[in-house]
Amino acid sequence: MSAAETTTPAKVPPPRQAPPPPPKDRRPRGQRTSGGALAPWLLLAPCLLILALVMGYPLARLVSLSFQKFGQSQLWGFQPAETVGFDNFAEVLGDGEFWAVVVRTIVFAAGAVVLTMVIGMALALLLQRVSGWLKMLINIVLVASWGMPVIVATTVFKWLFDSDYGVFNALLSKLPGVEMVGHNWFASGPEGLAVIMLLVIWGAVPFVVITLSAGLTQVPKELEEAARLDGAGSWGVFRFVTLPVLKPIIVMLTTLSVIWDMGVFPQVFVMRGGHPEPEFQVLNTYSYDRAFVVNDYGQGSAIALITVLLLLGVVAVYMRQMLKIGEVE
């Protein structure tokens, strides 16, 4: 999914030039020979059909499931699914564990997003200042770590943070007075989630850096110079010139990061060997757990639906930004 977003920022036009008015319908309608009004819909048909079948239908089903009692016996067809109104929601929302999961997910996502954006911005600025050869080396490493399959990255981090033979503990123990060999990072929820957050950030930063770097090349040099002449320091230039110019890209990256980091699944799931302990549960693994481990598909769907609703606001901001970018063409 990330790939689509990767490409869009590059299309942000330099803000200084006003886009020329789009030449709408220059040609008289009669010149459109083949198909007329039907042609575009025929072209769209296969795409819309697939999306409706495997996206639209399950989405509707997700909503209906969340209002049903649906367990093992309904799955095998021994009993018809019965509608239970808001029972699933009431049960979920009345459960203290659910709220703990919500808070944990939000804290995790907020931490990951803020760190990703700050580190990403810092690295993008740093890349502008280092020598060419180093810039190339860093770029290769960034793109390579970006391209790493999540499962591979998770496996590698599991090994880095292994309690007995992990290189991280060995390196920490080299510091005077620190003895970390044998320390189990996953014995406690917060520490384990910090490691998982590090993994998420490591995977997410390259995309942010590369996108912001592309954006930085579009910051008009004249503006920076003018600000400097007016007495702005480097912080002033960054705060009053660079940031405002980059704002659309930053909004887009932040909303995307929120959506992705609220939705971490494989990192937690694989890191905990397929059975995350209660103190590792985030919304997605919790919903999975309800559905496929406890076999309460109704409640699992209710949790998934609540997650979607929680994200709706962020998605709206993202979509508005994308449409704004799209309109300029």
Next chain:
Amino acid sequence: MSTLTGTRRRRNPRLGWNLLGLLVFLVAGFPLYWMLNTAFKPAKDAIDPDPSLLPTGLTFDNFGRALDIADFWGPVGRSLVVSLAVVVIGVAVGLLAALAISRFAFRGRKIVIVGILAVQMVPLVAMIIPVFLLLNDLGQYDRLTGLIITYLTFILPFTVWTLRGFIVNIPKELEEAAMVDGCSRTGAFLRVVFPLLAPGMVATSVYGFIQAWNEYLYALMLLSQKNQTATVWLGNFTTKHGTEYAPMMAGATMMAVPIVALFLLVQRKMAAGLTAGAVKG
């Protein structure tokens, strides 16, 4: 004098930034390095509580062991079949849709665009329960076809959106010139637009391939153990005797290297193609 201090002042900060940059390079690249380092070192050196940071020897034993522990080529073959099918169908269907929204002005165009963008935003994990039930009802559980159809939905929106980007960058005038010279609309597309679009399509295909290849959750849930794909193969990498880390890193290397290489190739091409178009304004 003033020039001297000037150059010195310029050079010193550059040195500082470079040192910082070098540190970033080492830290960001370390997980990759350590994966390769562990994969190629003798297994007994891998379980050293105080591991040497430099390579201790070069061996391919870990790769042999990784191939022995569980069937490797079966999962890889299945991943290949699924990813290729998804890409071929996805790009064909996506191209048609991208043409519609980029080359035709029609009522409802904007709604279609918003819809496609919105579909992309639906968290896939939330959909696993109903998709699982749907495929179960259709008798597609544990079938590769079921997985292919499912992957299509998350490849399609991105394919349409990216291809649209490539198409709008090809001037309409080229097509019109061909039509003035007597080509039909389809002919103009096949002879003029298609060749120009080919590099973009290749890049989009490779990208889609990587996405499908890397997917984990659906592959885990929709296929049984005997039909597992490559990512699941790696996810389950623990033997009866505990985790053998060196072979596991060898497995990770086998999974990562082709994908990262593909990604390195395509990432630049996609970015370049799109920036070139953006400058046109």
